[in-house]
Amino acid sequence: MAQVHLLANRKGGVGKSLISLNMGAVCADTAGARPDGRPSVAVASADPQGTSLWRAARLADQPFDVLDISGDVANVALLKSLPYDHIWVDTPGWAEITPEEYAAGKDPLGDEKYGTLLSALLDQADDVVVPILTEPDSFEPTWQTIEWVLKPRNVPFVVVINNWPPAEGIAYVEGTRAFCEGHGWPVARTVIRRYRVHTNATKVVTQYHNNRVELQAREDFFRFALEHGMRTAAAKEVVS
Structure with a gap:
């Protein structure tokens, strides 16, 4: 049974x-091919x-299979039955709703086609990786993603700080991490x-x-893949 990992924000x-492709590549490199060579x-x-x-x-060489599921809501429920060890899913952004609309019961994913697709994917997800930038304009959308979408569904998730330019200084990372930890969210040590x-x-x-x-550049993704695997194993131990 395939493990389904969503990238969502x-x-x-x-x-x-970027993360879905590179995590897929690292997983493929580590797991190797199936017995049939695929x-x-x-x-x-x-x-x-x-x-x-x-x-x-x-890519000159694709180390993984590539699936287009953007128009295939009906078959999302079959993802876990596909012959893979891991499936990394790149998801779209979606339109903002107001706190008043959320309080009134409006679905934070929206009621259009891709809201339905995202909802179906979340039902299949083993975990969700939530990228966040060290820029304040990404903080509120990340908060809405986690507090309005992931936590109500009890989907395991981890936030990863992404696309940080080191020349800007570590203070930006520390501020972003403090924002996340202040809300009690799990944050990857890897940046x-x-x-x-x-x-x-x-x-x-x-x-x-x-x-x-x-x-x-490669090191960051291998470190995050290792950390992600450790977190997933720990979560399974807690559940069992």
């Missing part, structure tokens, strides 16, 4: 596509913009730093060169 541009990992795109599909199509090689869209981290910069 109401805000666009926080790195859901990949044991898939990256699924539920985003109508298709950013992860576009990036995957530019994914901003590197130009991440944005050139022709490689995933397992295909980076062995030079200093690309090794550093």
